[in-house]
Amino acid sequence: xxxxxxxxxxxxxxxxxxxxxxxxxxxxxxxxxxxxxxxxxxxxxxxxxxxxxxxxxxxxxxxxxxxxxxxxxxxxxxxxxxxxxxxxxxxxxxxxxxxxxxxxxxxxxxxxxxxxxxxxxxxxxxxxxxxxxxxxxxxxxxxxxxxxxxxxxxxxxxxxxxxxxxxxxxxxxxxxxxxxxxxxxxxxxxxxxxxxxxxxxxxxxxxxxxxxxxxxxxxxxxxxxxxxxxxxxxxxxxxxxxxxxxxxxxxxxxxxxxxxxxxxxxxxxxxxxxxxxxxxxxxxxxxxxxxxxxxxxxxxxxxxxxxxxxxxxxxxxxxxxxxxxxxxxxxxxxxxxxxxxxxxxxxxxxxxxxxxxxxxxxxxxxxxxxxxxxxxxxxxxxxxxxxxxxxxxxxxxxxxxxxxxxxxxxxxxxxxxxxxxxxxxxxxxxxxxxxxxxxxxxxxxxxxxxxxxxxxxxxxxxxxxxxxxxxxxxxxxxxxxxxxxxxxxxxxxxxxxxxxxxxxxxxxxxxxxxxxxxxxxxxxxxxxxxxxxxxxxxxxxxxxxxxxxxxxxxxxxxxxxxxxxxxxxxxxxxxxxxxxxxxxxxxxxxxxxxxxxxxxxxxxxxxxxxxxxxxxxxxxxxxxxxxxxxxxxxxxxxxxxxxxxxxxxxxxxxxxxxxxxxxxxxxxxxxxxxxxxxxxxxxxxxxxxxxxxxxxxxxxxxxxxxxxxxxxxxxxxxxxxxxxxxxxxxxxxxxxxxxxxxxxxxxxxxxxxxxxxxxxxxxxxxxxxxxxxxxxxxxxxxxxxxxxxxxxxxxxxxx
Numbered sequence: 001x002x003x004x005x006x007x008x009x010x011x012x013x014x015x016x017x018x019x020x021x022x023x024x025x026x027x028x029x030x031x032x033x034x035x036x037x038x039x040x041x042x043x044x045x046x047x048x049x050x051x052x053x054x055x056x057x058x059x060x061x062x063x064x065x066x067x068x069x070x071x072x073x074x075x076x077x078x079x080x081x082x083x084x085x086x087x088x089x090x091x092x093x094x095x096x097x098x099x100x101x102x103x104x105x106x107x108x109x110x111x112x113x114x115x116x117x118x119x120x121x122x123x124x125x126x127x128x129x130x131x132x133x134x135x136x137x138x139x140x141x142x143x144x145x146x147x148x149x150x151x152x153x154x155x156x157x158x159x160x161x162x163x164x165x166x167x168x169x170x171x172x173x174x175x176x177x178x179x180x181x182x183x184x185x186x187x188x189x190x191x192x193x194x195x196x197x198x199x200x201x202x203x204x205x206x207x208x209x210x211x212x213x214x215x216x217x218x219x220x221x222x223x224x225x226x227x228x229x230x231x232x233x234x235x236x237x238x239x240x241x242x243x244x245x246x247x248x249x250x251x252x253x254x255x256x257x258x259x260x261x262x263x264x265x266x267x268x269x270x271x272x273x274x275x276x277x278x279x280x281x282x283x284x285x286x287x288x289x290x291x292x293x294x295x296x297x298x299x300x301x302x303x304x305x306x307x308x309x310x311x312x313x314x315x316x317x318x319x320x321x322x323x324x325x326x327x328x329x330x331x332x333x334x335x336x337x338x339x340x341x342x343x344x345x346x347x348x349x350x351x352x353x354x355x356x357x358x359x360x361x362x363x364x365x366x367x368x369x370x371x372x373x374x375x376x377x378x379x380x381x382x383x384x385x386x387x388x389x390x391x392x393x394x395x396x397x398x399x400x401x402x403x404x405x406x407x408x409x410x411x412x413x414x415x416x417x418x419x420x421x422x423x424x425x426x427x428x429x430x431x432x433x434x435x436x437x438x439x440x441x442x443x444x445x446x447x448x449x450x451x452x453x454x455x456x457x458x459x460x461x462x463x464x465x466x467x468x469x470x471x472x473x474x475x476x477x478x479x480x481x482x483x484x485x486x487x488x489x490x491x492x493x494x495x496x497x498x499x500x501x502x503x504x505x506x507x508x509x510x511x512x513x514x515x516x517x518x519x520x521x522x523x524x525x526x527x528x529x530x531x532x533x534x535x536x537x538x539x540x541x542x543x544x545x546x547x548x549x550x551x552x553x554x555x556x557x558x559x560x561x562x563x564x565x566x567x568x569x570x571x572x573x574x575x576x577x578x579x580x581x582x583x584x585x586x587x588x589x590x591x592x593x594x595x596x597x598x599x600x601x602x603x604x605x606x607x608x609x610x611x612x613x614x615x616x617x618x619x620x621x622x623x624x625x626x627x628x629x630x631x632x633x634x635x636x637x638x639x640x641x642x643x644x645x646x647x648x649x650x651x652x653x654x655x656x657x658x659x660x661x662x663x664x665x666x667x668x669x670x671x672x673x674x675x676x677x678x679x680x681x682x683x684x685x686x687x688x689x690x691x692x693x694x695x696x697x698x699x700x701x702x703x704x705x706x707x708x709x710x711x712x713x714x715x716x717x718x719x720x721x722x723x724x725x726x727x728x729x730x731x732x733x734x735x736x737x738x739x740x741x742x743x744x745x746x747x748x749x750x751x752x753x754x755x756x757x758x759x760x761x762x763x764x765x766x767x768x769x770x771x772x773x774x775x776x777x778x779x780x781x782x783x784x785x786x787x788x789x790x791x792x793x794x795x796x797x798x799x
Contacts, residue, residue: 001063001067001070003036003038006036006044006061006068007020009061009062009063010022010023010025010034010036014032016035018037019035019038020036020037021034022034024048024060025060025061026048026052026057026060027052033049033050034047034048034049035047035048044067046058053166054068055144055161055166056167065144066141066142069138123154123175124155124174124176125147125154126141126146126147126156128176129145129156129173133217133343134218134339134342134343135214135218139217139221143217144158145159148172150183151174153174153175155172155173155174155183157170157172158170158171158172158173158193160190160191160192160230161195161196163195164196168188168189168190168191169184169188169189169191170188171184171188171213172184172185173213182231190230190234190236191230191239191243192227192230192240193212193213193216193227193228193230197220197227198227198244198247200225201227204225205248206225206251206325207225207226207247207250207251207325208225208226208251208253208330208338209226209227209228209250209251209252210226210227210228210337211228211229211253211260211263211337212228212230213228214339215253215337215338215339218338218349222349229263231259232258232259232260232262232263235266235270237270237271237272237470241271241324244324244325245324246323249328250272250325250328251328251329251330251357251360252327252328252329253330254329254330257336267327267363272325273327273363273364274525327362327363328362328363329360329361330357330360331356333356341356374584374587374588375584375587375588377581378582378584378585379581379585381577381578382578382579382584383585385578385579386582386631387632387633390651392412392415392416392651395412395415396408396411396412398574399445401572402445402574403441404442405562405564405565406561407553407558409550409655410442411442411445411446412655413655414442414443414446415446416655417529417625418446418450418454418455419625420529420625420628421454421477421529422586422591422628423527423593423621423624423625424502425527425617425621426527426529426621426625427548427619427621428499428530428531428546428547428548428618429548429549429550430483430531430533430534430548430549431443431531431532431551431552432535432536432537432552433533433551434700434701435700437554438552438562439481439552442552443479443531447479449579450580450583451580451583451584454476454583455479456473456478457479458478458480458481459480459481459482460480460482461480463490463494464491465491466491466495466498466504467494467504467506467522467524468522469524473525473526474525474526474528475527477528477529477530477531479531482532482534483532483539486539486540486543487540492542494506495530496542496546498524498526498528499528499529499530499546500546501526502526502527502528503523503524503527504522504523504526505523506522507521508520530547537704537707537708537711545614546614548618548659548660549659549663551669554697554701554704556696556697586628586629586631589631590628590640590641590642592640592641593623593624593627593628593641593642593643593644594641594643595620595624595627596644597646597649597751600747600751601649601742601747602616604742604746604747605741605742608738608740609664611664615660619652619656619660619741622655622656623644623648623652626652627643627644627648649744653744657739657740657741660741661740664740667737667738668714668735668737669708671705671708672714675691675702675705675706675715676714676715679691679730680730681694685719685727685728686727686729687725687727687728688702688703688706688725688726691706691728706728714730714733715730716728716729716730716731
């Protein structure tokens with residue numbers, strides 16, 4: 001199309017300098033706001049001063065972007081290199097080459113020579129870019145690429161458009177070499193490069209995701225459906241992943257550089273590789289205008305009676321939502337990227353890329369292999385530590401170098417809880433204490449022994465952060481250094497959901513761009529554990545029962561130890577790398593644990609409170625955590641599970657026996673008992689200040705203990721006027737302590753533990769009998785009647 005032909009379809013055309021002005025057909029133009037010109041090479045130049053994009057103008061004019069370049073004058077081919085091309089779509093049913101006259105055809109097309117260097121780097125003009133990438137100039141123009149100026153530098157303008165072809169962003173390539181090669185146009189709305197090709201990808205059943213524009217352009221030249229990621233760091237899952245719905249397979253090219261590793265990192269948390277929540281049963285089909293749709297290709301007949309391909313937007317039943325593609329990873333061996341593979345041997349590119357597609361591996365397989373490699377490397381560095389019979393004792397010795405004094409039980413419990421993140425359910429912890437008692441410091445030091453992916457720490461958060469945050473929480477611990485972020489009812493609800501249900505499913509109403517209100521389901525996948533510190537005596541009642549609560553030590557002896565540590569310069573920094581490697585090895589290890597004595601332990605725990613249902617689960621989780629931590633020295637059962645021993649229970653019991661008892665109020669905390677006994681020595685009401693003097697504590701620590709004792713009913717305050725010193729007197733009598741978790745000796749007496757003795761429970765088949773110890777059903781093998789041990793508790797089986 002010539003410029004005269006283009007002008008013939010416009011209104012109120014008049015000369016203006018070296019060009020023309022006319023009414024813009026893309027908007028209701030009362031003035032001539034469209035500038036039309038002709039480039040030196042014959043291309044048609046457009047600019048709407050009202051803001052319409054060239055694509056909008058061309059579409060309204062009834063032509064295409066390619067028409068603007070149809071009359072482009074080119075230099076004779078004998079002075080330029082040529083690149084031959086044939087069809088190379090490995091999934092296409094077309095065997096012939098590119099049809100003559102096809103814009104993507106290279107046969108007979110020419111590639112322009114490079115321009116002179118500018119500032120030591122090759123100037124980036126369209127012709128220079130054409131030769132550098134081996135792509136025909138005319139083909140690039142059909143994609144909307146054009147020469148431009150960016151800050152007085154020669155540049156190639158590359159438009160990013162949406163599915164309808166409307167320009168959303170513009171990227172300028174300002175250099176062919178060096179690190180600094182790209183600039184984004186201001187106010188660009190990033191999206192995947194080549195979205196107009198999504199329909200074709202759905203039809204073929206696959207798409208190739210590449211990093212950047214030149215690789216996508218190379219694949220388009222060869223009729224391969226591809227989308228370009230606008231930079232490895234610019235993938236946005238909520239924006240980009242839905243664009244791939246309805247496509248069978250997404251091949252992702254992983255380049256051997258930092259960009260490739262970046263892509264692997266976001267793939268790990270992308271919905272492309274994550275599990276999709278099941279649709280609710282009995283979901284009815286959407287019938288309103290807001291119902292989801294998908295593009296359907298069907299054969300139809302036009303007005304002349306000819307069969308044509310017709311794309312239609314068809315409604316999709318809720319239970320039949322378009323699915324995200326399966327992800328496969330492509331490695332290009334000796335090539336840096338797709339463009340490099342093409343430039344190495346243009347004639348063999350089709351075969352080479354087809355081979356790469358055939359060798360692509362599923363993402364899950366990649367993760368399995370990568371996990372095994374990481375685990376093996378980690379074992380080489382941390383194997384000695386993993387084989388230690390009591391790893392928590394080694395951890396305790398390392399705490400001195402980490403600057404932690406005292407608080408050994410607290411540190412061990414935090415370490416054990418976070419190690420249990422590999423389980424489906426794990427124990428959560430609340431750490432209480434007065435300000436400056438070292439709660440946050442202790443947590444921070446323990447976290448240093450874990451890789452960053454094990455936890456997500458915050459000093460505070462808004463009440464809706466858990467619902468709308470994007471940080472992955474699955475099999476991680478959320479660490480809050482102050483419980484103030486959980487004070488609202490809504491935040492507490494979200495925490496309860498995350499801890500109890502293992503996920504957050506929160507439905508809200510949001511206003512769309514059209515002003516209409518629509519329901520939106522926000523989901524955060526777990527399971528997730530919680531470690532929180534607080535100066536409060538208690539948390540929200542519903543959250544309190546989901547956490548194991550323990551207090552930071554606030555005694556003068558502990559303060560003395562802290563002061564001595566602060567004055568000492570003899571600190572030995574621990575080798576944290578081996579502890580990180582230990583966790584990496586555990587991540588790739590076995591996470592299923594069998595507790596042969598679980599049923600017997602349950603029978604020995606007195607059912608004194610409903611809360612025990614949750615606390616007992618936490619105890620079992622900690623036992624499993626300790627067994628996972630020591631899996632290098634634990635036996636396995638016949639289906640590969642780690643078999644927990646009595647030692648696992650013994651360690652956990654030492655850490656939590658009083659916490660569990662105090663949680664169900666079967667035991668009075670030692671600090672509370674000490675306080676109450678001090679009050680009994682006075683014949684008259686006593687103040688907090690006098691109690692602090694009697695106990696040798698500061699007023700803050702004494703006040704916390706008084707509040708705790710008062711909440712439990714063991715002490716009362718006779719002073720009813722606010723602001724007056726308390727008049728503390730005795731309340732209800734102290735109860736006798738009840739042992740909730742049985743001793744190791746009692747448990748051993750009641751049950752012979754298979755794991756502790758080295759025997760592995762057997763899984764047999766035949767007649768079912770009942771274990772006389774735990775009453776579990778047990779199948780005997782007729783051919784081996786001598787096998788009379790219960791696989792649940794290893795007790796004797798009734799013959």
